[in-house]
Structures are given as structure tokens and as C-alpha cells.
Amino acid sequence: MRILIFGKTGQVATELQLQADVVALGRDSADLSDPAACAAVIAASDCDVVINAAAYTAVDRAEQEEAVAHVINGDAPTAMAHACAARGTPFIHISTDYVFAGTGTDPWRVSDPVAPQNAYGRTKLAGEEGVRAAGGQSAILRTSWVFSAHGNNFVKTMLRLSQTRDALSVVADQIGGPTPAADIAKAALSMAQQMLSDPNKGGTHHFGGTPAVSWADFATEIFTQANRAVTVSGIPTADYPTPACRPLNSRMDGTTLETDFNIAQPDWKTGLGCVLKTLEHTI
Template identity: 70%
Template sequence: MRLLVFGETGQVATELRRQGGSDVTALGRGKVDLSDPAACAAAIAVSDAQAVINAAAYTAVDRAETEEALATKINGAAPGAMARACADRELPFLHVSTDYVFPGTGEAPWRPEDPVAPLNAYGRSKLAGEEEVRAAGGPHVILRTSWVFSAHGANFVKTMLRLAASHNSLSVVDDQIGGPTPAADIAEALLVMAHTMAKGQKGGTYHFAGYPWVSWKCFARETFARAARDVAIRGIPSLDYPTPAARPLNSRLDCAKIEQDFGIAIPDWKSGLLAVLRELNT
């Protein structure tokens, strides 16, 4: 199955290229500028792809507070243009979104149909993308995920390992709870969904995130334990680690729908962590 993927060096895009092989045509920044929605649509119009996946995004959460217009163009207008171009050709369009569209209140896992209320500019920009994709009216999947990690790109696991080289103790936030998600598992899920949709399966909005749910502190401890790093971890509240953009305290995602409709099981992030650490040779 021929796939056109927006994104080339990001975590999910890299895994899509690995798993999809020669069937994947990846468009990085040097080929298509996501701040130019018309260029995104044009790339789809001339492609021979049988499905399109948007794995690219503006992901600088804190910087988005001062660059919301740019973030919204990349995360909102560009996916909208892609979705409309796909709708014109009746191509399945799969778009990666985020738990940040939710307010992060309570402790219950968020369901795909739950009300959204982003806490920050990044979340608002991603919600704008979701709304535009749905409005395009074509066959589509919006895949919300959380706490993505891999052996490449910037992510929490690699940050912790870097800090471990110069620190014997760290303070890590302990009141934000979510599901770490291996990028490899996200890519695999997207490929399964793309192939299934090409056969006529309907899409919609889905959640896909790792389990069991943990805090950032516990995620850090597991990382250091598996990597044999002797680093003491002290849990702190989010208020003790202020950031320009507010973070949701509850990032738990209910993933029952994706298993019901596509047979895709919730990933065990601890197994994914071991695979990433092996790749990093730790």
C-alpha cells in the first residue's frame, strides 16, 4: 500500500519509514513547509498514494504560548488543507493528535467523545486541526496519543538519560499522570488503520496510549532502573516546576474504541522502553 507521510525525522515519522519501507514516501521540511497549507494540499494532489498520514506538527509546547498563530497554522490549517485534498480524492487521511486537547481534570481516563478544553496554546492549535479534519468530510482517523518516546528525536527518556550523565539526583513532577507511548507502536497502529480503512473500514476519533498509567516521576524511575543508572528521584508537584504553558494533570486515555474497531491492543510501554534502551545501547 502506497503511503504519503507528512514528516520525515520526527519520532512517529521515523518509525513509519522504518516499518513501511519502500511503500512510504516521507515529506520533511525540505520538501513541504507545513506553514504553507496550500503546498501540503498540492503535494497530495500530485501523489499516487493510497492513503495519507500526517505525523508532522509544531510540538514546542512552551514556545507556542508566544507563537500561537504559527502553531495554529501548522497544527490547524495545514492538516485541514491535507484533509480537504484527501477528501477530494476519497483517500483515507490519518492525523496524529494529542491528549492536550483535554483539560486534564479528574482521574478518569478520557474517552474520544468527552468534551475538550485545552489548557494551552499548543492544545488549542491541535484542537483546531482536529476540527478542520472532521469538517473536510472525507474518510479520516484522528489518533490522539500521549507522552511519545523513542530512540530518536527529543523526548523524556532521552532527556532523563542525558541528565543522568551529570546528576546523581533529580526532581521530577509527580502529579501529572498519563500513558507513555512508544513511537514504534503508534506507527504500527497507524499502518494497521490505514490498510483497514483502504478496505472500506470507517474512521473517526480514537485514543492510543501506553499502559499502565504512571507519573513522570515513576516513568523516570523505570527508565533509570532499566538503564542501570544510579539516580535518586524526588517527586515534586507541578507548582514547583513552573512552565510557560500549563500541563494537564490527567492525561489518561481510554483506548477501548481502537481495540473494538480495529483490533489494536493497548501497548505495554515498559516493553517499548526496553526496546528503545537497547537501540540506544544503554
Template identity: 60%
Template structure:
């Protein structure tokens, strides 16, 4: 199956490039600030499916750059979905736990009421609404806490800081499932294939790593696997203020994804070991 990928340098896009039959479009080929151009690329493609792995992900910057975030995260995916629907092509889109307000301790289900806390979450939710309204074969995959051997992510940041420091303070009251980008890429490809065969599987799904942990405990595991001696002190979110408010509860109920596509939640600890091995080979 031939798949058109929007995104080339992001974490998931980098992993998608390893699959056979994919054509990846970077900013030079596909400018997401021009939704019409993205729509035209899908109208002309010879691909059998489309995956959008590109997004405006600067959560804090989005608070002061709402217009760009909305164009890239809401308007562009809406245009892509409309173009894919017009040609009956499966369209898979990566979304985020930030569409929820993050209260409580119960894992969020795909049909739970949304309530983003900031511009980033609102822009991603806008994209979800546009994709759903397009009426084609679609799969929205909400995920959380993405990490890999590439790009900017928590695991790489901890490795960099841990190499120079023997103690760090890390937020411990935000809970979620770290998710290897490689597993997200594989899930997207599997969803695209399934949607081509069965449009009834269209919908919104969740996918995150297991077990759910705090950022502080995630950091402890990173240091343990990397053999770095770093003391981690738990702090509350209030002690680390940021321009954009973060959800405290990023737990995702992924059972619908398993039922529809046979995709199980990955053990992020194994994914972390693979990332560390890749970094050591580099």
C-alpha cells in the same frame, strides 16, 4: 499499499520510514506553514493513503508563537484532509491528550468534551475540527507522552541527566501513558489500511501505553532499566512552572481503538527496553 507521510525527522515519522511502501516528506518537500502546498502534494500523489506525522510540538514556545502553531497544527492538516477527501484517500492524523483540560482521574474517551489549556492544545484541536469537517476517510489518533531513541523526549532527557547526576526532582502529579513512537507508527499504518477498506471506521481514537504512571515513576523505570543509580524525589507541578499549563490527567481510554482496529495498548516498559537496546547499538 503506498503511503505518503508528512514528516521525516520527528519521532513517529522516523519510525514510519521503516515500513515498506512509504514516501516521507520533510520540511524541504512539504512546508506546513504553506497549507496550500501540502494540499497540492496530496492532489498529485500516487499514494493510496496519507499520514500526517508532522506538527508544531514546542508546547511552551507556542504560547508566544500562536500564529505559526495554528497554521501548522490546524490549517495545514485541514488542507491535507480536504485534499485527501477529494480523492477518497484515507487520511490518518496524530493528535494529542492536550486537547483536554486534564482534570479528574478518569481516562478520557474520544467523545469527551475538550478544553485545551494552552495554544498548543487549541491548535491541535483546530486541526481535529478541520479534518472532521472535510468529510473524507479519516482517523485522528490522539496519543500522549511519546518517546523513542530519536529526537527530544523525556526518556532521552532522563538518560542524559541520569548519567551526570545522582538525584533529580520530577513532577509526580501528572499521570498518563508513555507511548513508544514505534507503536504509534504501527497503529497509524494499521488504521490507514483499515480505513481504505472501510470508510465507516472514520473517527477519533485514543492510543497510549500502559500502565498509566506519573512522570516521576516513568523516570524511576528509565533509571532502573538503564542501571543508573539516581534518587527521584516527587514534586508537584506547581514546583516546576512552565509557560504552558500541562494537563494533570493525561489518561486515555483506548477501548474504541481496540474495538475498531484490534490495536491493543502497548506495554511501555517493553517499549522502553527496546529503545534502550537501540541506543546501546548506536
């Protein structure tokens, strides 16, 4: 299976390269701000599957750069999907729970209405809509709270802060499922193989870590597993204002992914242990 990946240094893209023999495209060879060029790369390739693991992910900055984010998160995956459809190539696109309103307490189902509350969510929704409209064999994998030993993420931030502080205040009213990038990559590779074998497979699915926790509880587990003596105090979102509105509910219902692809939601505590082992002597 020849896999072409958009993204090279991001968390999921890095894990895909660790887990499979893939061709990973960085900004130097596939700039998502040029959707036509991305489509041309697909048209000229000999790949069997394309996975888009690249995105504009600066959630707060997107409030001022929505047009730029829209090109990268909306127009680029749309162009990729059309190019894949033209050559009959399965396409997998990584998306986000931010396409929802972020309210309530029930896990978001695939069938729930979308209502993004910030610029990032709106641009990611545009990408989803473009991928579906392209008409080829495609799958959209929505995920949340991604973490790994690579790049910038909550786990690495907490470990870095613990080097100089023994007490932290962390948001406690945002609830979601931390999701190891390694498990997202594994799921995407399994989906790719299954889609190659069955042209009827695809659709939109959710993949989030279990059990659901608050950011404060997530931080507490990080320090517990890392054997770091840091006291975590929970605070409301109102006490930690950000330019972009953050969802209070990022819980994800993974029923359709398990039914259609036999892929269960990951245990994030196990994934956290693996990440901490990798980072043991670096942070």
C-alpha cells in the same frame, strides 16, 4: 499500499519509515506553514493513504507563537484532509491528549468534552475540527507522552542527565501513559490498511501506553531498566513552572480503537526496553 507521510525527522515519522516503505516529506518538500502547498502535494501524488505525523510541538513556545502553531497544527491538516477527500484517499492525523482539560483521574474517552488549556492544545483541536469538517474518510489518533530512540523526548533527557547527576527531582502529580513512537507507527499502519479495505472505518480514537504512571515513576523505571543509580524525588507541578499549562491527567481510554480496529493499548515498559537497547551505546 502507497503511503505518503507528512513529517520526516519526528519520532513517529521516523518509526513509520523504519517499519514500512513510505514516501516521507520533510520541510524542504512540504512546509506545513504553507497549507495550500501541502494540499497540492497530495493532489499530485499517486498515494493510497496519507498520514500526517508532522506538527508544531514546541508546547511552551506556542504560547508566544500561537498564530504560527495554528497554521501548522490547524490549517495544514485541514488542507490535507480536504485534498484527501477530493481524491477519495484515507487520511490519518496524529493528535494529542492536550485537547482535553487535563483534570480528574479517569482516562479520557473519545466522547468527553474538549477544553484545551494552552495554545498548543487549542491549535491541535483546530486541526481535529478541520479534518472532521473536510468530509472524507479520516481517522484522528490522539496519543500522549511519546518517546523513542529518535529526536528529543523524556527518556533521552533522563539518560543524558543521569550521566552527570545521581539524584533528580521529577514532577509526580502529572499522570499519563508513556507511548512508544514505534507502537504509534504500527497502529497507524494497521489503521491505514484497514481503512483502505473498509471505507466505513475511521473516526477519532485514543492510543496511550499502559499502565498510567507519573513522570517521576516513569523516570524511575527508565533508570531501573538502564541500570543507572539515580534517586528520583517526586515534586508537584507547582514546583516546576512552565509557560504553558500542563495537564495533570493524560490518561487515555483506548476502547474505541480496540473495538473498531482491534488495536490494543501498548505496554510502555516493553517499548522502553526496546528503546534503551537501541540507545545502549549512544547515551
